[in-house]
Each structure stands twice: as structure tokens, then as C-alpha cells.
Amino acid sequence: MTTSHVEEKKSRVEVAYLSLRYAIIEQALEPGTKLPEDAIGSVFEMSRTLAREVLTKLQYDGLVEVKRKRSATVARPSLTEAQEVFGVRKCLERAVVRQICERWSKVMEEELEKHIRAEDDAIKADNNALSIRLAGEFHIRLAELSGNSLLKKYVDEVVSRCSLILALYARPHSSQCAVTEHRELIKAFSAKDVPRALELMNEHLGAVEQRAMIPGTATKKLDLCDVIQKYAGQIDHA
Amino acid sequence: MTTSHVEEKKSRVEVAYLSLRYAIIEQALEPGTKLPEDAIGSVFEMSRTLAREVLTKLQYDGLVEVKRKRSATVARPSLTEAQEVFGVRKCLERAVVRQICERWSKVMEEELEKHIRAEDDAIKADNNALSIRLAGEFHIRLAELSGNSLLKKYVDEVVSRCSLILALYARPHSSQCAVTEHRELIKAFSAKDVPRALELMNEHLGAVEQRAMIPGTATKKLDLCDVIQKYAGQIDHA
DNA sequence: TGGGATTTGTTCGTATGTATT
DNA sequence: GAATACATACGAACAAATCCC
Numbered sequence: 001m002t003t004s005h006v007e008e009k010k011s012r013v014e015v016a017y018l019s020l021r022y023a024i025i026e027q028a029l030e031p032g033t034k035l036p037e038d039a040i041g042s043v044f045e046m047s048r049t050l051a052r053e054v055l056t057k058l059q060y061d062g063l064v065e066v067k068r069k070r071s072a073t074v075a076r077p078s079l080t081e082a083q084e085v086f087g088v089r090k091c092l093e094r095a096v097v098r099q100i101c102e103r104w105s106k107v108m109e110e111e112l113e114k115h116i117r118a119e120d121d122a123i124k125a126d127n128n129a130l131s132i133r134l135a136g137e138f139h140i141r142l143a144e145l146s147g148n149s150l151l152k153k154y155v156d157e158v159v160s161r162c163s164l165i166l167a168l169y170a171r172p173h174s175s176q177c178a179v180t181e182h183r184e185l186i187k188a189f190s191a192k193d194v195p196r197a198l199e200l201m202n203e204h205l206g207a208v209e210q211r212a213m214i215p216g217t218a219t220k221k222l223d224l225c226d227v228i229q230k231y232a233g234q235i236d237h238a
Numbered sequence: 239m240t241t242s243h244v245e246e247k248k249s250r251v252e253v254a255y256l257s258l259r260y261a262i263i264e265q266a267l268e269p270g271t272k273l274p275e276d277a278i279g280s281v282f283e284m285s286r287t288l289a290r291e292v293l294t295k296l297q298y299d300g301l302v303e304v305k306r307k308r309s310a311t312v313a314r315p316s317l318t319e320a321q322e323v324f325g326v327r328k329c330l331e332r333a334v335v336r337q338i339c340e341r342w343s344k345v346m347e348e349e350l351e352k353h354i355r356a357e358d359d360a361i362k363a364d365n366n367a368l369s370i371r372l373a374g375e376f377h378i379r380l381a382e383l384s385g386n387s388l389l390k391k392y393v394d395e396v397v398s399r400c401s402l403i404l405a406l407y408a409r410p411h412s413s414q415c416a417v418t419e420h421r422e423l424i425k426a427f428s429a430k431d432v433p434r435a436l437e438l439m440n441e442h443l444g445a446v447e448q449r450a451m452i453p454g455t456a457t458k459k460l461d462l463c464d465v466i467q468k469y470a471g472q473i474d475h476a
Numbered sequence: 477t478g479g480g481a482t483t484t485g486t487t488c489g490t491a492t493g494t495a496t497t
Numbered sequence: 498g499a500a501t502a503c504a505t506a507c508g509a510a511c512a513a514a515t516c517c518c
Contacts, residue, residue, distance in 0.1 A: 036483065047508045048484085060298055069484055069514055084386045087333070091389075095329040148322045151329075154392060274504065285487050286505085307493050307505050 016044040016054045019231040024063050024074055025136065025160060026129035027167040028227045031076035035064060035224070043228050062161045075164060082165045086209045089158040090202065093139065096155060097201050099146035101194045108145050112186055115141055119179050135178045136163045170211050181207070254282040254292045257469040262301050262312055263374065263398060264367035265405040266469065269314035273302060281466050300399045313402060320403045324447045327396040328440065331377065334393060335439050337384035339432045346383050350424055353379055357417050373416045374401050408449050419445070 020040075023029045040051040055072045058064040062085075066072045077085070100108070115138055122130040136159045143155035181204040188197035258278075261267045278289035293310045296302040300323075304310045315323070338346070353376055360368040374397045381393035419442040426435035 038483070049507060052484090056294070070516095071483070081388075084388045087386055088330075088388050088392065091329055091333040092326075095325070148325055150319075150322045150326050150396075154326065158388075276504075287486060287488090290505090308495090309504065 012044060012046050013050055013054055015232060015235045016040065016046070016051070017057050018235045019044075019228055020054065020058060021061070021063060021160065022133065022234070023227055023231045024058075025163040025167075026133055028129070028231065029074050029224070031074045031164070031168055033074045033224065034071040035073060036071045039224060040228075043225050044232065061157055063164060076168065077161065077165055079169070082169060085158055085161045085165060086205065089155075089162060090205050092151065092155050092158060093142075093201055093205060094198055095148075095151060096139075096143050096146045097197045098194060099148060099151070100142060100189055101192050101197055103145070103147060104189050104192060109186060109190060111145070112138070112141065112182075116179060116182050116186075119182070123179065132163060132166070135182075136160070138178075138182050166211065178204075250282060250284050251288055251292055253470060253473045254278065254284070254289070255295050256473045257282075257466060258292065258296060259299070259301060259398065260371065260472070261466055261469045262296075263401040263405075264371055266367065267312050267466075269312045269402065269406055271312045272309040273311060274309045278466075282470065299395055301402060314406065315399065315403055317407070320407065323396055323399045323403060324443065327393075327400060328443050330389065330393050330396060331380075331439055331443060332436055333386075333389060334377075334381050334384045335435045336432060337386060337389070338380060338427055339430050339435055341383070341385060342427050342430060347424060347428060349383070350376070350379065350420075354417060354420050354424075357420070361417065370401060370404070373420075374398070376416075376420050404449065416442075 020029075020035070035055060037048040037051045037055065040054060041048050044051070044054075055064055055066060059066045059072070062077070063075055064072045065075045115134070119131065119134045119138065122134055139159050140152070140156050143152040146152065181200065185197060185200050185204065188200055258267075258273070273293060275286040275289040275293065278292060279286050282289070282292075293302055293304060297304045297310070300315070301313055302310045303313045353372070357369065357372045357376065360372055377397050378390070378394050381390040384390065419438065423435060423438050423442070426438055
């Protein structure tokens with residue numbers, strides 16, 4: 001499926017990048033976990049040169065930290081950084097909401113409805129990791145529909161960072177509320193009610209932020225290779 | 239001066255990165271100009287590996303385009319991309335204005351006044367390239383003073399992109415107006431008048447955008463190495 | 477504190493793809 | 498349209514720093 005013609009290499013880098021990204025966002029890799037170039041390379045069967053490329057990309061996303069002459073590690077954002085990320089996220093998503101209201105269409109509505117159904121399914125299946133990811137991807141999807149690709153890129157970044165932050169600091173909570181809030185947003189879009197949509201988005205992000213601001217307790221110890229390989233499998237068949 | 243202790247390599251990469259960045263922003267390197275790894279490497283006396291690292295960074299900033307197995311080139315943003323960048327910039331800078339008004343202090347005022355004087359001097363000295371750069375850096379400085387480092391990073395990126403866009407599309411204009419507008423902004427900050435500051439920022443960015451949306455004519459042909467080396471010198475002594 | 481093992485930093489040769497005549 | 502020149506993609510190997518016992 002994924003095995004394309006010319007882009008054999010790009011595929012490998014892409015798979016590694018997405019695998020790690022998912023593993024970090026879904027909290028399978030704990031912040032602080034070391035990600036040595038060799039280990040990444042052997043898991044994904046590539047040389048250190050390419051492994052390093054992957055780690056650099058993740059660094060730009062704020063998901064891994066790279067200190068000079070030290071192993072890259074899964075990022076551990078400070079509380080201050082977390083607040084900064086949420087601040088920027090709010091401002092970007094307000095812009096998204098404005099754009100969406102302007103361009104709203106039946107097609108968009110159906111597309112988002114479909115996504116929300118997937119979120120619902122994940123919750124019913126009790127797949128918590130997937131729920132977290134899908135909740136974030138709803139916002140990325142919105143940004144995509146704004147039609148502004150730079151805006152989408154930035155939202156993508158901050159949402160990923162937020163997922164990591166939730167992993168670090170969030171108290172346990174039901175993802176169900178996110179789904180409800182997402183549905184409300186769509187209603188406001190349909191009504192082209194910009195102030196209402198902005199208000200909903202503010203509340204929604206405020207709620208997410210609130211959940212984040214209490215230090216959590218989670219600490220799992222898992223084998224790096226096992227975790228990554230599991231995610232690599234998912235990507236390959238996607 | 240710059241030659242630090244341990245960071246010999248990082249210095250070289252950093253110098254190359256900043257030199258190219260300035261050269262592109264000040265329009266010394268025309269969009270479309272090829273930037274082969276070898277050429278970058280020999281100008282800055284480093285291997286292709288490091289040259290590549292520099293080009294990758296510039297690619298993330300949106301200042302160079304890298305197509306598979308082709309020379310990197312100075313980016314040539316489309317009109318659509320230009321509009322997207324300005325859209326994101328407005329939304330980010332609104333957030334900056336809000337933050338600045340909250341945190342406003344005498345120290346900040348003095349700091350910004352100093353910057354504006356430098357802008358003034360550049361104009362009086364008829365140093366157009368420097369004027370363009372300083373006008374952009376005023377906004378980056380503002381973002382820095384917002385206290386949100388992620389916001390600063392994003393503003394840095396969009397402002398750089400805007401400079402490039404102005405290089406591509408702007409009709410000739412005086413930078414003097416920018417200085418006047420910058421002074422007005424500071425007045426609003428001092429009065430902690432958020433609505434007024436937001437309005438001024440909107441107008442100011444609107445004016446910049448207006449200047450950008452008419453295709454320009456500039457086309458110079460210069461030697462890549464000469465241009466870059468000139469900028470490398472500037473950085474080294476900075 | 478010391479020193480061997482590990483991991484990153486960097487170079488550069490070969491392979492492969494692209495432009496040009 | 499083929500051959501040549503040129504530029505990038507990738508990886509092996511060595512140097513240097515860090516880690517860890």
C-alpha cells in the first residue's frame with residue numbers, strides 16, 4: 001500500500017517520523033525518554049543520517065529536545081512553556097474559527113461529523129490513546145479547512161505540543177466532553193454565528209487548559225524498541 | 239569576538255544561517271537563486287553536511303525551497319502564500335499587542351525608542367537594505383517583549399517571510415512611514431490603550447500588505463559568493 | 477576520580493538522480 | 498535522444514565528547 005515507486009527513502013523517514021510522533025502524543029513514550037540515533041536507526045532500518053533527520057523534524061515540532069552531544073529525548077515542557085503554547089493556540093484557533101465561518105459548507109459539515117463519529121467510536125471502544133489523538137486531530141482538521149496552509153502548519157504544531165503537555169500534566173478525565181464540545185462548535189459554524197463559535201472555542205480550549213494545569217502522576221517504564229515498533233506497524237498499514 | 243570556546247562548529251553554522259537569512263531578507267539574493275550545498279560549503283568553509291543543515295533551517299523558515307535532488311533555491315512565495323502569511327501575521331501580532339499592553343514598562347519603552355532611532359538613522363543614511371531589516375526587527379522585538387517565546391518564534395518566522403514577500407512583490411516606498419507608525423504604536427502602549435493599539439497594528443500591517451500586493455520589477459544579477467561573503471563579514475563582527 | 481564503552485559530530489566517497497549540450 | 502556534467506542522497510568511518518561503572 002504505502003510502498004511507493006521512487007520515494008522508498010522518504011517513506012522510511014516519514015514512517016519513522018509519524019510513528020514517533022504518535023507514540024509521543026499517545027503517551028506511549030514518556031517525556032524524558034532517551035531516543036539515541038542508533039536505536040531509532042535500527043528500529044526503522046536506516047542509518048544514523050536519516051534517524052537524525054527524523055529527530056530534527058520532531059525537534060522543530062517541539063516534541064523532542066536535542067541538547068548538544070547528548071541523546072535526543074522526548075520533550076518535557078515546563079509549566080511556563082505549557083502556558084505559552086496554550087496562549088498561542090488560542091490565538092491561532094480564533095483565526096481558524098473566523099475563516100471557517102466564512103467558508104462554511106455542507107461538505108465541511110459532513111467531513112467533520114464523520115470525524116466526530118470516529119471520536120465517539122474510540123471512546124465507546126475504550127481506546128483512550130486513540131481518543132486523545134483524535135480529539136487533537138479534530139482541531140487540525142479544522143485548521144486544514146480554514147484554507148490557510150501556514151495556519152494549518154502552526155495549529156498542527158501547537159496541538160501536538162498540547163497533547164504532549166496533557167500527557168505530562170493532565171489529571172484523568174473523560175474525552176466525552178471534548179466530543180460534546182466539538183458538536184456544539186459545528187452547530188455554531190452551521191449558523192455562521194461567529195461570536196458564538198469564538199466563545200465556544202475559547203471555552204473549549206480553556207477547559208482543555210484547565211485539565212492540563214494539575215501535575216499528573218503517570219510513569220510507565222517500557223522498552224523503547226517495543227513501543228516504537230508497535231507504532232511503526234500502525235503507520236505501515238494506514 | 240564571536241569566536242567562542244566550545245562552540246566552534248555551532249558558530250559556523252549559525253554564521254552561515256544568519257548571513258544567508260540577512261542576504262535573503264535584504265533582497266541581496268533574488269528569489270529563485272540557486273544555493274548549491276557545495277557553494278554554501280566553500281563560502282563558509284564547511285562540509286556539505288553542515289551546509290545542508292543550514293539550508294534545512296532556512297527551509298523551515300520558509301526562506302528557501304528544497305526540491306528532491308535539486309539545488310535549494312531562495313523561495314519565491316506565490317501571491318496566495320503571501321496572503322496566507324499576512325493573515326497569520328495579523329493574528330499573531332494582535333496577540334503580541336495584548337501581551338505588551340499588559341506588561342508595559344518604562345524599560346520596554348526605552349528599548350523600543352532606541353530601536354526606532356536606529357531605524358531613523360538607517361533611513362537618514364539612505365541605507366535601504368538596513369531599513370527594511372530594521373523595520374521587520376521592530377516587530378520581532380515586540381514579540382520578544384511579549385514574554386511568550388513560542389509567540390516570538392512564530393512572529394520571527396512570519397516577519398522573515400514577509401520581508402521576502404515585500405522583496406518579491408512590493409512597489410517602491412519610503413520606510414519612513416513605518417517609523418511613524420511604530421512611534422504611534424508606542425504611544426498607545428504607554429497609554430495602555432489596547433483597542434487603539436490593536437487598531438494601529440491592524441492598520442500598520444494592512445499598509446504593509448497593501449504595499450506588497452503589486453508585482454514588482456526588480457531583477458539583479460549578482461555573484462552568489464560575493465553577496466554571501468559580504469554578509470558573512472557583517473555577522474562575524476556583530 | 478578515572479577510564480573504557482557508548483553516542484554524537486563531521487567528513488567524504490560512492491550511488492543515483494537531474495540538467496544541459 | 499544520448500552522453501556528459503553536476504548536485505544531491507545516503508552511509509561507512511573516524512574524531513571527539515559524554516556517560517557510567
